[in-house]
Amino acid sequence: xxxxxxxxxxxxxxxxxxxxxxxxxxxxxxxxxxxxxxxxxxxxxxxxxxxxxxxxxxxxxxxxxxxxxxxxxxxxxxxxxxxxxxxxxxxxxxxxxxxxxxxxxxxxxxxxxxxxxxxxxxxxxxxxxxxxxxxxxxxxxxxxxxxxxxxxxxxxxxxxxxxxxxxxxx
Numbered sequence: 001x002x003x004x005x006x007x008x009x010x011x012x013x014x015x016x017x018x019x020x021x022x023x024x025x026x027x028x029x030x031x032x033x034x035x036x037x038x039x040x041x042x043x044x045x046x047x048x049x050x051x052x053x054x055x056x057x058x059x060x061x062x063x064x065x066x067x068x069x070x071x072x073x074x075x076x077x078x079x080x081x082x083x084x085x086x087x088x089x090x091x092x093x094x095x096x097x098x099x100x101x102x103x104x105x106x107x108x109x110x111x112x113x114x115x116x117x118x119x120x121x122x123x124x125x126x127x128x129x130x131x132x133x134x135x136x137x138x139x140x141x142x143x144x145x146x147x148x149x150x151x152x153x154x155x156x157x158x159x160x161x162x163x164x165x166x167x168x169x170x
Contacts, residue, residue, distance in 0.1 A: 024100045026142045027109055027135055034144065035093035035113070037081075044085055045078030052077055053136055053145045062129075062150040064166045087169070091117035095131075105137040106145075116157075119169055124157035 030051060037047035052058075055073060058080065060066045071080040084091075093115045100109040115127040134146040153161040154169055 020102055023102055023107065023137075023142065024098075027100050027107055028098045030135070030142050030144065031095045031098070031109070031111055031131070031133075035095050038084070038093055039091050042085075045080070045082035048081040049074040049077040051144055052147075053138060053143045056144055057146045059146070059148050060151065061132075061148045064151040064154070065149075088117045088119055089121060091115055107135040107142070109133045109135060125154055125167070125169070126157055126161065127154045128152045128161075 034048065034051050037044065037051060040047050049056075052074060056077065058069075058071045058077060060069045069080065071077045093113060095111050095113050097112040098109060099111075100107055109131070111131045111133070113129055113131060115125075117125050117127060119125050129149060129151040132148040132150065133144055135142050136145040137143075151166070153165050154167050155161040155164045156167060
């Protein structure tokens with residue numbers, strides 16, 4: 001049986017590829033955790049905020065964006081997401097189509113999302129859009145540093161996005 005020599009360059013390239021794969025998987029897992037946290041029935045704000053850096057930013061952007069919903073820092077994130085408990089007592093978020101670009105301990109990720117929810121206790125809604133996020137690795141853990149949520153539609157379940165392309169949900 002012959003042995004194949006592996007040079008240091010090959011090992012270095014393999015380790016870099018492994019690091020990139022693990023980072024992409026960790027970031028995708030972070031987004032799945034974010035979806036679960038936003039669907040939590042209790043301690044929603046705390047569960048969401050711990051997924052962000054200390055100075056993390058959440059921002060609603062695009063034509064249906066709501067600048068008044070922005071939150072910066074974990075305390076603001078807790079407050080923002082805790083208000084959603086009464087506003088949307090049921091929600092089921094789904095995240096898809098990850099595209100993640102790595103640059104050392106920072107990354108940029110784009111994702112699509114779909115959400116079924118109940119608004120103000122009795123209005124079933126469909127919501128869909130995209131995320132354009134910045135991530136930062138802090139003490140070996142990937143966290144969200146800036147989340148930009150671009151809403152495509154918020155529409156009553158029984159009407160659909162053609163009849164009602166966007167419904168306000170204050």
